[in-house]
Amino acid sequence: MRSYIARRIVQGLLVLWLVSFAVFSLVRILPGDTVLMQLDAAAAPTPEQLERARQELGLDRPFLEQYRAWLAGVAHGDLGHSLVTRRPVTQELGKRISLTSHLAVMSMIVALVIALPVGVLSAVRQDTPADYAGRLGAILGLSLPDFWLATVTITLLAIWFHWIPPIGFAPIWQDPARNLSQLLIPALIIGARLAAVSMRMTRSSLLEVLRQDYVVTARAKGARERTVIIRHALKNAFIPVVTIIGQQFSVLLGGTVIVEFIFLQPGVGSLLLDAVLLRDYTVIQGAVLFFAAVIVAMNLLVDLSYSWLDPRIRYR
C-alpha cells in the first residue's frame, strides 16, 4: 500500500510538471502581451516605451531561460510576481484560495446533501412517482447552463428583493453569517450539476447492488429492509459515486470560474479569467498549477477511498 501511494505521488508530481510546462508554453503563444493590455485606451506609447516595459517585466528573455527561472522559484515556493500588480503571486492567490475552497467544498456538500438521499429514495422506490420526480429534477440540473442560471439569479434577486450577496469575503470561521449569505447561492448553482450527476449514479449503482447475491441472501435471512440497505448495499453502491465525484470535481472547479465572475466573488477562478485576458503569465501559471494540484490530489484520494469502501480492492 505504501509503495502504491509513493508511486502515485511521484506520478502526480510528474503530471504537475507536464501541466506547468504546457501552460507556460500555451500562454506565450497567445497573441498580445500584458504590456499593452494594462494600458488605458488614452495612453499612446511608442514601441520603444513598450519594449522598455517588457524588459522591466523580464519578458524579453529567451523562453527556456524564463522557464528555468520560474521553475527554480517554484521549487522554493516562489511563484513569481504578477505582471500586472507586481505583487507576489502567492500573495494574490492566498485569500482567493480560501474563497474558492469554501465555494468548492460548500458546493460538494450541497450536492451530496441533495443527491444522496434523493438517489437512494429513487432507487428504493423505483418506478414510482418519487423516482420520476427525482430523475426529472436531476435532468433539469444537468440541462441548465450554470452561468445562465447565475445571471438570471442575480438579476431576479435584485429586481424582486433588492438584494444581492454581499461583497467582501470573510471565512466561515470568522463571520459565518456573512460567509453563508455570500456563498450559499453560488454554491447551490455550482452544486446543481454535481447533484444531478451524483443522484443518477447513486440510483443506478444502488439498483445494481440491490440485485447482487449477497443482498438477496441477506434478505432471505430475514434481515429488515433498512438494515439490508444501510449495512450491505450502500457502502458498495458508493464506489462508483465516489468515482463520479472525483471526476466531476474538475468540472466543479471549472464551474466556480464563471459563477465567481458573475457574483463578484474573488476566487481563483475569476483571478484566472482576468489573468488570461490581461496576459498575466505568472498568475495564469500559478492559478493553473493550483487547479492541477487540487485535481491530482483529488484523484489520489478517490482511488485510496476505493480500498476503504471495498475491502476486495487492494493496491500493490
Add this chain to the structure above:
Amino acid sequence: MLVQRKPVGAVSAAIVCALIVVAVFAPLLAPRDPYAFNLDERGLPVRMQPPSSSFLLGTDPLGRDVLSRIVYGARVSLIVGFASVMIGTLLGTALGLVSGYWEGRLDQVIQRGVDTAMAIPGIVLALAVISVLGQSLTNIVLVIGLVIAPGASRVVRGTVLAVKQQTFIDAAHASGASAGRIVLRHVLPNVFAPILVIGTVWLGNAIVIEAALSFLGLGTPPPTPTWGGMLSGEGRRNLETAPYLAVFPGLAISIVVLAFNMLGDALRDLLDPRLRNR
C-alpha cells in the same frame, strides 16, 4: 418495442428526431429570413420587439426574427454537438483502446498525458486554441472535441480492461488470432455501448459548452445564429429589458439537452446486459 418498454426514451427519441427534421428542413420551416433586418416605416430596424402576431418570438437587437433564428440555430447546435462528440469519442476511443489493450509503458504514457489534459482548466485550453487558430465553427468543434477526448478515453480503457478479463479473449488468443483482429472483433463491439451512452450525454454538454464559450466571447462568430450565441450574447445583455431574447434559446437548449440525456438513459438501460433482466 421501444415505446412499450421505455416510454420516456421513446419521447426523447421523438424529440431528437424532430430536432433533426427541423435542422435539415430549416429553410422550409422558418417563417422569415434569419439574417434579414426587418424594417419599419421609417426604414429603421424593428428592434427588440416582444413576441407578437407578426414576430411569434419577438425580434432581436438588429430586428431579426427570433423564431427563424432559433430554427436555423438548430443546425449549428446539432453540428457542434455531433461533430465535436464524434471527434472526441473517436480520439478517445483510439487512445483508450491502445492504452487498455496493450497496457504497460504505452498505457502509462498515455494515461499521464490524459491526466495532464484533464488537469488544465478547459478555459485556458479553449482560449489558447481559439486565440491562436482563430474563432470559427471548425475551431470550436475542435476545442470541444479535445475537451471530450480524455474522459472518453478513460471510459474506453476501463471497459477494455474489463473485457480483457473475459475468457473468450484468451480463447481467441489461443486460437491464434492477431491482436488487431481481437481488438476489432471482440473488444470494440463491447466498447460501443458505453461510448454510445456517454456520447448522447456529451451531445447535450457540447451544446452547453458552446454557450459558455459564447459567454466568454469565444463562441461562433455572428451573423450565424446559434442558440448559445443568442443566449449568452444578446440574451444576457438584455436580460432585464428583453427577457424573451434569453428565454427562448435557453428553452431550446434545455429541451434538447434534456432529450439527449433521457435518450442516453434509455439506451443504457437497453444496451446494458446486466440491467436487461429488469
Add this chain to the structure above:
Amino acid sequence: MKTPLSRPIALAVAALVLALASSSTPAQEKAPKADASDATSFAYAAPAFIKELDTRYPAQPPVPPAPRYGGVLHFPATVRAFDPMAGYRPELALVWDTLTEWEATWYFPEVQRTPVIRKTLATSWEMVNPSTWIFKLRQGVRFHNRPPVNGREMTADDVKYSYELLKDKTQYATRAALVKSIQVVDKYTVKFELAMPDPKFYLNVVDSLSPVIVPREAVEAPGGLAENPIGTGAFMLKEFAPGEGALLVRNPDYYLKDKDGRALPYVDAVRLFFTKDRATDTALFRSRQIDLMRVPTLDVLYALMKTVPDLQLYRVPSFGWGDYGISMALDKPPFNDVRVRQALSMAINRDVIAEVINRGDATLYGPFPWGLAGYTKRADYSYANLGPNYQYNPKKAKELLAAAGFPSGFETELEWAEFEGWTYNEFVQLVARFWGDVGVRVKLKQLETSTWINKAGGAQPFTHAIAAASPIGAGPSFMDWAYLRFHSSYPRTVNRAGINDPKLDDLLATWRQDAGDKRPALQRAIWDHLRANVYRITTIVPPHYRITQAYVYAGANPYCWFPGYCSYEAKTAWMTDKAPSRKFDKFAQ
C-alpha cells in the same frame, strides 16, 4: 456482444452528419425585406423618451445650499493595483493629486461653455514662451500623515522627482514626453522646458494621465508605493482587497476648500467595488449598494429609471469617447484610394446605426471631436457640417467604387471583438450589410478580446479593416486627439490608422508652430481636410449617462469621463441624511 441496434444506429449517425454538413452552410445574407405594416409599438416610445431627456436633464437638479458632511460613498471601479508605478487608473486621483484637475461642475454645452480647471497643487501658471512654462505651487500642502512621510510639506522638489520617476512609465509617457526638462526655481516654483512649443501646455498637466506627485520616502520604503500609498489627495487608502474593492477614508488635512471656504471632502469615506459585469452593477444600484454609476445604453437607463424613479441623471453628449468607427489598412489597395474610402463611408446609414446601438440617442461623429473644430452647439453636430462623405448615399457609393476600378465591388475582412461597454457585435453586422449592399462582400472575423486590443492599439497589424473606437485624448486637447494621431512621424501605436499624408503633415506642423491665434482656423482647416479624405470611417457616438441615487449630489464633467467615472468627483460629492448608514472600519461590511 453485438447488439441489434448498433449497426443501424451507426449508419443513421453517419447519414445525419452528411445531411447536415451538406445542407448547413449558412447562406450569405440576403437583402433586408421592408415589413412596413409590421411596425408594432416599441417596447417604449424611444424618440419621445429622448426628447424628454433633452428637456429635463441639461440643468442640474436643485441642490440644497449647505452640503452635509458625512456618509460613505460607493461606486464601481476597476483597480488592479493602488500604485501609480504599476499602472494608472482614475481612482488613483483619490489618493494622489496632479498639478491641476477638472472642476466638477454640472457642465453642459450651451449652458456652460468652458469647463473649469480646478487648481489643486498648482495655483497659477505663466507662459514665458511657448516652450517654457512656470508653475507656482500651492503653499502648505501636506502629504498624508502616515509613516514614513509623516505629513511633511510638498515642495517643488517633489514635483521634479515625480516627473522624473514616472515619465518613462508607459501610462504617463505620452504626456510626459512633451516635457524636456524640469527645473526647481524655488521651493514653490517649477519651470518646465518643453520638447516642442505648446501654447496650451497648461492642458497637459490636468488629470491623472500626467504624472501624479508622489513622495520619495514612500517610493523608496520597502514595498514601495503599494505598501505605502501616500500622496496629497483628499482620501487615504485604508484597505485594498484585490478583486473585491477598496476602502478609502477622508484626509482630515486636505488643503482644498469649497467656494464657501468649507473643508473638502464632505464624505467620510469612499468604498470602491471592482465589478466586472454590467448586470452586477445594475443589481448593486438597485439594491442601493452603489450610489453612482455610468449607464451604457438607453435601454438600461430606461429600465433603471422605472425601478429607481428618483434617480438623478447627468446626460451629456460625448466629447468623443466611445464612438463606433472603422480603421482601414491605408497602405495597400483598395483602401489606399480615397474614392473607395468615401464610398464605404457613404454606404453606411448612420441613422440606422444610431438606432441599433442606442435607440437613436447618439450624436454624429467626425474625424475628431466637434468642439476642437470650433462647433460649440449641439445643433451644429449635423450632416450638413460633416459633408457628403458622411451622408447615406449607396448610389453614389457604387459610382465611386466603379470609378476606382471596382465596378462589381471586392472582398474584404472586418475584424472585431467583444469589449465591455461596446456593442461591436451589432455594429459590424450592420456595416457588413451596408457594404454588402454596394457590392463589398465582408467576411466578419471575430478576435479574442486581448488580441483585438493589441491590433486596435497598433501593436500588431490588422489585415484589412478593424472596428474600433477612435484613438482618444484625455481632455479637450487638439494635441492628443489630432496631432499625435494624424502626423506621420508617430509610430503605429500612436498614429493607429497609419496615416501618411504630406499635406496633412504640413497643416499639422503649421498648427504646432503657431502661437495660438490662428489655431482655431487651422484646426477647422485640418477638420475639412480629414473630412474629405476619410482616413478613418466614423459614425456615431452615444451620449454619456451618469446616474446617482437621490441622496447623492455630485458634479460631473465630460472631460473626465474616459476611462471611467471621474473619481475625483468624490472630492466634492456629498450625501443627504437619507443615505443608508454605512460603516467604514473595514471593506467587508
